Amino acid sequence: MRFKKLDLNLLVALDTLLTVQSITKGAEQLNMSPSALSNSLSRLRDYFEDDLLTQIGRRMVITPMGESLKANVRNALNNIESTILVQPSFDPKTTDRIFSVFCSDYTQTVLAPHALEIVGKQQSTARFQFLAQVENPDEQLEQGKADLLIIPSDFVSSRHPSKVLYEEEFVCVVWKDSKIAKGKLTTEKYAEAGHVLMRPAVVKKDFFETSFAQKYGIKRRLIATTFSFASLPALVIGSENIATIHARLARKMAKVWPLKILPLPFDIPPMKQCVQWHQYRNNDEGLIWLIDTLKSAAINMDAE
Structure with a gap:
Protein backbone atom coordinates (compact mmCIF):
# COMPACT_ATOMS: atom_id res chain seq x y z
CA MET A 1 0.00 0.00 0.00
CA ARG A 2 1.33 3.43 -0.95
CA PHE A 3 0.62 6.86 0.48
CA LYS A 4 2.11 9.84 -1.38
CA LYS A 5 4.50 7.47 -3.16
CA LEU A 6 5.70 5.88 0.11
CA ASP A 7 5.19 2.16 0.59
CA LEU A 8 3.63 2.12 4.07
CA ASN A 9 5.11 -1.33 4.72
CA LEU A 10 8.46 0.44 4.87
CA LEU A 11 7.38 2.35 7.99
CA VAL A 12 7.60 -0.83 10.04
CA ALA A 13 11.11 -1.47 8.72
CA LEU A 14 12.10 2.13 9.39
CA ASP A 15 10.76 2.01 12.94
CA THR A 16 12.69 -1.18 13.67
CA LEU A 17 15.91 0.08 12.10
CA LEU A 18 15.80 3.37 14.01
CA THR A 19 15.18 1.45 17.24
CA VAL A 20 17.75 -1.36 17.04
CA GLN A 21 20.24 0.42 14.72
CA SER A 22 21.29 -2.88 13.17
CA ILE A 23 20.26 -4.61 9.95
CA THR A 24 21.04 -8.06 11.37
CA LYS A 25 19.06 -7.54 14.61
CA GLY A 26 16.30 -5.75 12.75
CA ALA A 27 15.94 -8.60 10.28
CA GLU A 28 15.69 -11.11 13.14
CA GLN A 29 13.02 -9.02 14.84
CA LEU A 30 11.00 -8.66 11.62
CA ASN A 31 11.52 -12.30 10.64
CA MET A 32 13.05 -11.40 7.30
CA SER A 33 16.45 -11.77 5.68
CA PRO A 34 19.17 -9.13 6.21
CA SER A 35 19.35 -8.58 2.44
CA ALA A 36 15.61 -7.86 2.28
CA LEU A 37 15.86 -5.36 5.13
CA SER A 38 18.92 -3.78 3.55
CA ASN A 39 16.88 -3.35 0.35
CA SER A 40 14.11 -1.68 2.38
CA LEU A 41 16.65 0.72 3.87
CA SER A 42 17.87 1.61 0.37
CA ARG A 43 14.31 2.42 -0.70
CA LEU A 44 13.79 4.53 2.42
CA ARG A 45 17.02 6.42 1.71
CA ASP A 46 15.84 7.14 -1.82
CA TYR A 47 12.46 8.39 -0.59
CA PHE A 48 13.79 10.64 2.19
CA GLU A 49 16.96 11.58 0.27
CA ASP A 50 19.00 10.87 3.38
CA ASP A 51 21.12 7.97 4.67
CA LEU A 52 18.94 7.70 7.82
CA LEU A 53 21.55 5.34 9.31
CA THR A 54 25.26 5.43 8.52
CA GLN A 55 27.93 2.84 9.21
CA ILE A 56 30.66 4.10 11.54
CA GLY A 57 33.10 1.34 12.34
CA ARG A 58 31.01 -1.62 13.44
CA ARG A 59 28.03 0.50 14.49
CA MET A 60 25.16 2.05 12.63
CA VAL A 61 24.48 5.62 13.74
CA ILE A 62 21.23 7.51 13.15
CA THR A 63 21.53 10.68 11.08
CA PRO A 64 19.87 13.94 12.20
CA MET A 65 17.09 13.26 9.67
CA GLY A 66 16.62 9.78 11.13
CA GLU A 67 16.44 11.21 14.66
CA SER A 68 13.78 13.69 13.56
CA LEU A 69 11.70 10.83 12.10
CA LYS A 70 12.10 8.36 14.98
CA ALA A 71 9.37 9.58 17.34
CA ASN A 72 6.98 10.50 14.53
CA VAL A 73 7.21 7.08 12.88
CA ARG A 74 6.63 5.31 16.20
CA ASN A 75 3.66 7.56 16.98
CA ALA A 76 2.20 6.93 13.53
CA LEU A 77 2.39 3.16 14.02
CA ASN A 78 0.95 3.46 17.54
CA ASN A 79 -1.91 5.50 16.13
CA ILE A 80 -2.64 2.91 13.43
CA GLU A 81 -2.53 0.10 15.98
CA SER A 82 -4.80 1.84 18.49
CA THR A 83 -7.39 3.19 16.04
CA ILE A 84 -7.48 0.61 13.24
CA LEU A 85 -5.87 -2.68 14.23
CA VAL A 86 -7.09 -3.01 17.83
CA GLN A 87 -10.12 -5.24 18.27
CA PRO A 88 -13.29 -3.17 18.79
CA SER A 89 -14.29 -5.01 21.95
CA PHE A 90 -12.38 -6.59 24.81
CA ASP A 91 -13.55 -9.55 26.85
CA PRO A 92 -11.23 -10.36 29.78
CA LYS A 93 -12.53 -13.95 29.86
CA THR A 94 -11.56 -14.75 26.27
CA THR A 95 -8.70 -12.36 25.48
CA ASP A 96 -5.29 -13.59 24.40
CA ARG A 97 -3.58 -10.27 25.11
CA ILE A 98 -0.30 -10.05 26.99
CA PHE A 99 0.01 -6.74 28.83
CA SER A 100 3.50 -5.33 29.38
CA VAL A 101 3.79 -3.20 32.51
CA PHE A 102 6.96 -1.35 33.50
CA CYS A 103 7.18 -0.99 37.29
CA SER A 104 9.52 -1.41 40.24
CA ASP A 105 9.84 -4.53 42.38
CA TYR A 106 8.17 -2.47 45.15
CA THR A 107 5.05 -2.20 42.96
CA GLN A 108 5.26 -5.89 42.09
CA THR A 109 5.38 -6.70 45.81
CA VAL A 110 2.61 -4.50 47.22
CA LEU A 111 0.20 -3.86 44.31
CA ALA A 112 0.59 -6.53 41.62
CA PRO A 113 -0.55 -9.50 43.80
CA HIS A 114 -3.87 -7.77 44.45
CA ALA A 115 -4.29 -7.05 40.75
CA LEU A 116 -3.64 -10.68 39.85
CA GLU A 117 -6.07 -11.79 42.55
CA ILE A 118 -8.80 -9.69 40.92
CA VAL A 119 -7.88 -11.02 37.47
CA GLY A 120 -8.09 -14.58 38.80
CA LYS A 121 -11.51 -14.03 40.37
CA GLN A 122 -12.73 -12.66 37.04
CA GLN A 123 -11.45 -15.83 35.36
CA SER A 124 -9.61 -13.63 32.89
CA THR A 125 -7.33 -15.19 30.29
CA ALA A 126 -5.14 -12.06 30.07
CA ARG A 127 -1.43 -12.48 30.74
CA PHE A 128 1.12 -10.03 32.09
CA GLN A 129 4.78 -9.14 31.78
CA PHE A 130 6.16 -7.07 34.65
CA LEU A 131 9.30 -5.44 33.29
CA ALA A 132 12.14 -3.60 35.03
CA GLN A 133 12.27 0.16 35.27
CA VAL A 134 14.36 2.17 32.81
CA GLU A 135 15.82 5.67 32.79
CA ASN A 136 13.30 7.23 30.38
CA PRO A 137 10.07 5.26 30.95
CA ASP A 138 7.95 7.38 28.57
CA GLU A 139 10.11 6.15 25.67
CA GLN A 140 8.85 2.63 26.39
CA LEU A 141 5.31 3.83 25.68
CA GLU A 142 6.36 5.64 22.53
CA GLN A 143 8.31 2.66 21.22
CA GLY A 144 5.44 0.28 21.92
CA LYS A 145 7.46 -1.71 24.48
CA ALA A 146 5.06 -0.97 27.33
CA ASP A 147 1.28 -0.91 27.61
CA LEU A 148 1.41 0.83 30.98
CA LEU A 149 3.90 2.47 33.31
CA ILE A 150 3.41 2.44 37.08
CA ILE A 151 5.70 5.19 38.36
CA PRO A 152 5.91 8.05 40.86
CA SER A 153 4.36 11.32 39.72
CA ASP A 154 7.84 12.92 39.56
CA PHE A 155 8.64 10.70 36.59
CA VAL A 156 5.35 11.02 34.71
CA SER A 157 5.63 12.49 31.20
CA SER A 158 3.45 15.48 30.28
CA ARG A 159 3.06 14.04 26.77
CA HIS A 160 0.83 11.16 27.82
CA PRO A 161 -2.24 10.80 30.08
CA SER A 162 -1.93 9.44 33.60
CA LYS A 163 -3.91 8.83 36.80
CA VAL A 164 -2.88 8.68 40.45
CA LEU A 165 -3.45 5.17 41.81
CA TYR A 166 -2.60 5.86 45.46
CA GLU A 167 -0.27 7.75 47.78
CA GLU A 168 2.62 6.22 49.71
CA GLU A 169 4.43 7.34 52.87
CA PRO A 269 5.31 14.67 51.36
CA PRO A 270 3.81 11.33 50.29
CA MET A 271 4.77 9.83 46.96
CA LYS A 272 1.97 9.75 44.39
CA GLN A 273 2.08 6.46 42.51
CA CYS A 274 0.64 6.87 39.01
CA VAL A 275 -0.34 4.75 36.04
CA GLN A 276 0.46 6.15 32.59
CA TRP A 277 -0.41 5.05 29.05
CA HIS A 278 0.14 6.29 25.50
CA GLN A 279 -1.99 9.21 24.35
CA TYR A 280 -3.20 7.25 21.32
CA ARG A 281 -4.59 4.43 23.46
CA ASN A 282 -7.23 6.32 25.43
CA ASN A 283 -9.97 4.19 23.86
CA ASP A 284 -8.23 0.82 24.18
CA GLU A 285 -10.82 -1.26 26.06
CA GLY A 286 -8.16 -3.68 27.29
CA LEU A 287 -6.14 -0.89 28.88
CA ILE A 288 -9.27 0.67 30.37
CA TRP A 289 -10.04 -2.70 31.98
CA LEU A 290 -6.47 -3.07 33.27
CA ILE A 291 -6.37 0.47 34.70
CA ASP A 292 -9.68 -0.14 36.48
CA THR A 293 -8.24 -3.41 37.82
CA LEU A 294 -5.20 -1.58 39.18
CA LYS A 295 -7.41 1.03 40.84
CA SER A 296 -9.40 -1.74 42.54
CA ALA A 297 -6.14 -3.45 43.56
CA ALA A 298 -4.93 -0.20 45.17
CA ILE A 299 -8.08 -0.16 47.30
CA ASN A 300 -7.79 -3.84 48.21
CA MET A 301 -4.15 -3.69 49.29
CA ASP A 302 -5.04 -1.46 52.24
CA ALA A 303 -7.76 -3.87 53.39
CA GLU A 304 -5.23 -6.56 54.32
Whole structure:
Protein backbone atom coordinates (compact mmCIF):
# COMPACT_ATOMS: atom_id res chain seq x y z
CA MET A 1 0.00 0.00 0.00
CA ARG A 2 1.33 3.43 -0.95
CA PHE A 3 0.62 6.86 0.48
CA LYS A 4 2.11 9.84 -1.38
CA LYS A 5 4.50 7.47 -3.16
CA LEU A 6 5.70 5.88 0.11
CA ASP A 7 5.19 2.16 0.59
CA LEU A 8 3.63 2.12 4.07
CA ASN A 9 5.11 -1.33 4.72
CA LEU A 10 8.46 0.44 4.87
CA LEU A 11 7.38 2.35 7.99
CA VAL A 12 7.60 -0.83 10.04
CA ALA A 13 11.11 -1.47 8.72
CA LEU A 14 12.10 2.13 9.39
CA ASP A 15 10.76 2.01 12.94
CA THR A 16 12.69 -1.18 13.67
CA LEU A 17 15.91 0.08 12.10
CA LEU A 18 15.80 3.37 14.01
CA THR A 19 15.18 1.45 17.24
CA VAL A 20 17.75 -1.36 17.04
CA GLN A 21 20.24 0.42 14.72
CA SER A 22 21.29 -2.88 13.17
CA ILE A 23 20.26 -4.61 9.95
CA THR A 24 21.04 -8.06 11.37
CA LYS A 25 19.06 -7.54 14.61
CA GLY A 26 16.30 -5.75 12.75
CA ALA A 27 15.94 -8.60 10.28
CA GLU A 28 15.69 -11.11 13.14
CA GLN A 29 13.02 -9.02 14.84
CA LEU A 30 11.00 -8.66 11.62
CA ASN A 31 11.52 -12.30 10.64
CA MET A 32 13.05 -11.40 7.30
CA SER A 33 16.45 -11.77 5.68
CA PRO A 34 19.17 -9.13 6.21
CA SER A 35 19.35 -8.58 2.44
CA ALA A 36 15.61 -7.86 2.28
CA LEU A 37 15.86 -5.36 5.13
CA SER A 38 18.92 -3.78 3.55
CA ASN A 39 16.88 -3.35 0.35
CA SER A 40 14.11 -1.68 2.38
CA LEU A 41 16.65 0.72 3.87
CA SER A 42 17.87 1.61 0.37
CA ARG A 43 14.31 2.42 -0.70
CA LEU A 44 13.79 4.53 2.42
CA ARG A 45 17.02 6.42 1.71
CA ASP A 46 15.84 7.14 -1.82
CA TYR A 47 12.46 8.39 -0.59
CA PHE A 48 13.79 10.64 2.19
CA GLU A 49 16.96 11.58 0.27
CA ASP A 50 19.00 10.87 3.38
CA ASP A 51 21.12 7.97 4.67
CA LEU A 52 18.94 7.70 7.82
CA LEU A 53 21.55 5.34 9.31
CA THR A 54 25.26 5.43 8.52
CA GLN A 55 27.93 2.84 9.21
CA ILE A 56 30.66 4.10 11.54
CA GLY A 57 33.10 1.34 12.34
CA ARG A 58 31.01 -1.62 13.44
CA ARG A 59 28.03 0.50 14.49
CA MET A 60 25.16 2.05 12.63
CA VAL A 61 24.48 5.62 13.74
CA ILE A 62 21.23 7.51 13.15
CA THR A 63 21.53 10.68 11.08
CA PRO A 64 19.87 13.94 12.20
CA MET A 65 17.09 13.26 9.67
CA GLY A 66 16.62 9.78 11.13
CA GLU A 67 16.44 11.21 14.66
CA SER A 68 13.78 13.69 13.56
CA LEU A 69 11.70 10.83 12.10
CA LYS A 70 12.10 8.36 14.98
CA ALA A 71 9.37 9.58 17.34
CA ASN A 72 6.98 10.50 14.53
CA VAL A 73 7.21 7.08 12.88
CA ARG A 74 6.63 5.31 16.20
CA ASN A 75 3.66 7.56 16.98
CA ALA A 76 2.20 6.93 13.53
CA LEU A 77 2.39 3.16 14.02
CA ASN A 78 0.95 3.46 17.54
CA ASN A 79 -1.91 5.50 16.13
CA ILE A 80 -2.64 2.91 13.43
CA GLU A 81 -2.53 0.10 15.98
CA SER A 82 -4.80 1.84 18.49
CA THR A 83 -7.39 3.19 16.04
CA ILE A 84 -7.48 0.61 13.24
CA LEU A 85 -5.87 -2.68 14.23
CA VAL A 86 -7.09 -3.01 17.83
CA GLN A 87 -10.12 -5.24 18.27
CA PRO A 88 -13.29 -3.17 18.79
CA SER A 89 -14.29 -5.01 21.95
CA PHE A 90 -12.38 -6.59 24.81
CA ASP A 91 -13.55 -9.55 26.85
CA PRO A 92 -11.23 -10.36 29.78
CA LYS A 93 -12.53 -13.95 29.86
CA THR A 94 -11.56 -14.75 26.27
CA THR A 95 -8.70 -12.36 25.48
CA ASP A 96 -5.29 -13.59 24.40
CA ARG A 97 -3.58 -10.27 25.11
CA ILE A 98 -0.30 -10.05 26.99
CA PHE A 99 0.01 -6.74 28.83
CA SER A 100 3.50 -5.33 29.38
CA VAL A 101 3.79 -3.20 32.51
CA PHE A 102 6.96 -1.35 33.50
CA CYS A 103 7.18 -0.99 37.29
CA SER A 104 9.52 -1.41 40.24
CA ASP A 105 9.84 -4.53 42.38
CA TYR A 106 8.17 -2.47 45.15
CA THR A 107 5.05 -2.20 42.96
CA GLN A 108 5.26 -5.89 42.09
CA THR A 109 5.38 -6.70 45.81
CA VAL A 110 2.61 -4.50 47.22
CA LEU A 111 0.20 -3.86 44.31
CA ALA A 112 0.59 -6.53 41.62
CA PRO A 113 -0.55 -9.50 43.80
CA HIS A 114 -3.87 -7.77 44.45
CA ALA A 115 -4.29 -7.05 40.75
CA LEU A 116 -3.64 -10.68 39.85
CA GLU A 117 -6.07 -11.79 42.55
CA ILE A 118 -8.80 -9.69 40.92
CA VAL A 119 -7.88 -11.02 37.47
CA GLY A 120 -8.09 -14.58 38.80
CA LYS A 121 -11.51 -14.03 40.37
CA GLN A 122 -12.73 -12.66 37.04
CA GLN A 123 -11.45 -15.83 35.36
CA SER A 124 -9.61 -13.63 32.89
CA THR A 125 -7.33 -15.19 30.29
CA ALA A 126 -5.14 -12.06 30.07
CA ARG A 127 -1.43 -12.48 30.74
CA PHE A 128 1.12 -10.03 32.09
CA GLN A 129 4.78 -9.14 31.78
CA PHE A 130 6.16 -7.07 34.65
CA LEU A 131 9.30 -5.44 33.29
CA ALA A 132 12.14 -3.60 35.03
CA GLN A 133 12.27 0.16 35.27
CA VAL A 134 14.36 2.17 32.81
CA GLU A 135 15.82 5.67 32.79
CA ASN A 136 13.30 7.23 30.38
CA PRO A 137 10.07 5.26 30.95
CA ASP A 138 7.95 7.38 28.57
CA GLU A 139 10.11 6.15 25.67
CA GLN A 140 8.85 2.63 26.39
CA LEU A 141 5.31 3.83 25.68
CA GLU A 142 6.36 5.64 22.53
CA GLN A 143 8.31 2.66 21.22
CA GLY A 144 5.44 0.28 21.92
CA LYS A 145 7.46 -1.71 24.48
CA ALA A 146 5.06 -0.97 27.33
CA ASP A 147 1.28 -0.91 27.61
CA LEU A 148 1.41 0.83 30.98
CA LEU A 149 3.90 2.47 33.31
CA ILE A 150 3.41 2.44 37.08
CA ILE A 151 5.70 5.19 38.36
CA PRO A 152 5.91 8.05 40.86
CA SER A 153 4.36 11.32 39.72
CA ASP A 154 7.84 12.92 39.56
CA PHE A 155 8.64 10.70 36.59
CA VAL A 156 5.35 11.02 34.71
CA SER A 157 5.63 12.49 31.20
CA SER A 158 3.45 15.48 30.28
CA ARG A 159 3.06 14.04 26.77
CA HIS A 160 0.83 11.16 27.82
CA PRO A 161 -2.24 10.80 30.08
CA SER A 162 -1.93 9.44 33.60
CA LYS A 163 -3.91 8.83 36.80
CA VAL A 164 -2.88 8.68 40.45
CA LEU A 165 -3.45 5.17 41.81
CA TYR A 166 -2.60 5.86 45.46
CA GLU A 167 -0.27 7.75 47.78
CA GLU A 168 2.62 6.22 49.71
CA GLU A 169 4.43 7.34 52.87
CA PHE A 170 8.06 6.60 53.71
CA VAL A 171 9.45 5.12 56.93
CA CYS A 172 12.71 3.72 58.28
CA VAL A 173 13.32 0.06 59.02
CA VAL A 174 16.05 -1.20 61.38
CA TRP A 175 16.98 -4.53 62.96
CA LYS A 176 14.71 -4.90 66.00
CA ASP A 177 17.66 -5.86 68.28
CA SER A 178 19.87 -2.96 67.19
CA LYS A 179 20.81 -0.03 69.42
CA ILE A 180 19.24 2.38 66.96
CA ALA A 181 15.89 0.60 67.42
CA LYS A 182 15.80 1.80 71.02
CA GLY A 183 14.48 5.27 71.71
CA LYS A 184 13.45 7.99 69.33
CA LEU A 185 15.08 8.27 65.91
CA THR A 186 16.34 11.84 65.66
CA THR A 187 17.68 13.67 62.64
CA GLU A 188 21.17 13.41 64.14
CA LYS A 189 20.90 9.64 64.64
CA TYR A 190 19.53 9.27 61.12
CA ALA A 191 22.45 11.20 59.62
CA GLU A 192 25.08 9.34 61.67
CA ALA A 193 23.77 5.84 60.94
CA GLY A 194 24.87 3.65 58.08
CA HIS A 195 22.36 3.47 55.24
CA VAL A 196 21.47 0.88 52.63
CA LEU A 197 19.96 2.34 49.47
CA MET A 198 18.11 1.13 46.43
CA ARG A 199 19.94 2.59 43.44
CA PRO A 200 19.28 1.03 40.01
CA ALA A 201 22.02 1.26 37.40
CA VAL A 202 20.01 3.65 35.23
CA VAL A 203 19.62 6.23 38.02
CA LYS A 204 22.67 8.10 39.33
CA LYS A 205 20.98 9.35 42.51
CA ASP A 206 18.13 7.95 44.58
CA PHE A 207 14.79 9.55 45.51
CA PHE A 208 16.03 11.22 48.71
CA GLU A 209 19.27 12.53 47.29
CA THR A 210 17.47 14.27 44.45
CA SER A 211 14.50 15.52 46.49
CA PHE A 212 15.48 16.05 50.11
CA ALA A 213 19.24 16.03 50.72
CA GLN A 214 19.66 19.74 50.02
CA LYS A 215 16.41 20.70 51.78
CA TYR A 216 17.35 19.02 55.06
CA GLY A 217 21.12 19.23 54.73
CA ILE A 218 21.42 15.49 55.34
CA LYS A 219 24.18 13.48 53.75
CA ARG A 220 23.66 9.80 54.43
CA ARG A 221 26.61 7.54 55.19
CA LEU A 222 26.38 4.89 52.51
CA ILE A 223 27.03 1.27 53.49
CA ALA A 224 25.55 -0.65 50.57
CA THR A 225 23.40 -0.22 47.48
CA THR A 226 21.07 -2.69 45.79
CA PHE A 227 18.92 -2.81 42.66
CA SER A 228 15.88 -4.04 44.62
CA PHE A 229 13.55 -2.25 47.02
CA ALA A 230 12.35 -5.57 48.42
CA SER A 231 15.86 -6.60 49.50
CA LEU A 232 16.50 -3.44 51.55
CA PRO A 233 14.89 -4.67 54.81
CA ALA A 234 16.96 -7.86 54.80
CA LEU A 235 20.17 -5.85 54.46
CA VAL A 236 19.74 -4.14 57.85
CA ILE A 237 19.35 -7.41 59.79
CA GLY A 238 22.15 -7.87 62.36
CA SER A 239 23.49 -4.33 61.93
CA GLU A 240 23.06 -0.74 63.07
CA ASN A 241 22.08 0.32 59.57
CA ILE A 242 18.89 1.97 58.34
CA ALA A 243 16.83 1.51 55.20
CA THR A 244 14.36 4.22 54.19
CA ILE A 245 11.54 2.54 52.30
CA HIS A 246 7.87 2.68 51.38
CA ALA A 247 5.57 2.22 54.38
CA ARG A 248 3.45 -0.53 52.79
CA LEU A 249 6.57 -2.49 51.86
CA ALA A 250 7.95 -2.03 55.38
CA ARG A 251 4.77 -3.38 56.99
CA LYS A 252 4.77 -6.38 54.67
CA MET A 253 8.43 -7.20 55.32
CA ALA A 254 8.14 -6.68 59.09
CA LYS A 255 5.78 -9.67 59.17
CA VAL A 256 8.59 -12.01 58.08
CA TRP A 257 11.83 -10.25 59.13
CA PRO A 258 12.98 -9.18 62.65
CA LEU A 259 12.47 -5.49 61.91
CA LYS A 260 11.31 -2.40 63.72
CA ILE A 261 9.58 0.37 61.79
CA LEU A 262 10.48 3.91 62.81
CA PRO A 263 9.01 7.18 61.57
CA LEU A 264 11.29 9.47 59.63
CA PRO A 265 12.71 12.26 61.81
CA PHE A 266 11.61 14.87 59.26
CA ASP A 267 8.48 15.42 57.20
CA ILE A 268 8.33 14.26 53.60
CA PRO A 269 5.31 14.67 51.36
CA PRO A 270 3.81 11.33 50.29
CA MET A 271 4.77 9.83 46.96
CA LYS A 272 1.97 9.75 44.39
CA GLN A 273 2.08 6.46 42.51
CA CYS A 274 0.64 6.87 39.01
CA VAL A 275 -0.34 4.75 36.04
CA GLN A 276 0.46 6.15 32.59
CA TRP A 277 -0.41 5.05 29.05
CA HIS A 278 0.14 6.29 25.50
CA GLN A 279 -1.99 9.21 24.35
CA TYR A 280 -3.20 7.25 21.32
CA ARG A 281 -4.59 4.43 23.46
CA ASN A 282 -7.23 6.32 25.43
CA ASN A 283 -9.97 4.19 23.86
CA ASP A 284 -8.23 0.82 24.18
CA GLU A 285 -10.82 -1.26 26.06
CA GLY A 286 -8.16 -3.68 27.29
CA LEU A 287 -6.14 -0.89 28.88
CA ILE A 288 -9.27 0.67 30.37
CA TRP A 289 -10.04 -2.70 31.98
CA LEU A 290 -6.47 -3.07 33.27
CA ILE A 291 -6.37 0.47 34.70
CA ASP A 292 -9.68 -0.14 36.48
CA THR A 293 -8.24 -3.41 37.82
CA LEU A 294 -5.20 -1.58 39.18
CA LYS A 295 -7.41 1.03 40.84
CA SER A 296 -9.40 -1.74 42.54
CA ALA A 297 -6.14 -3.45 43.56
CA ALA A 298 -4.93 -0.20 45.17
CA ILE A 299 -8.08 -0.16 47.30
CA ASN A 300 -7.79 -3.84 48.21
CA MET A 301 -4.15 -3.69 49.29
CA ASP A 302 -5.04 -1.46 52.24
CA ALA A 303 -7.76 -3.87 53.39
CA GLU A 304 -5.23 -6.56 54.32
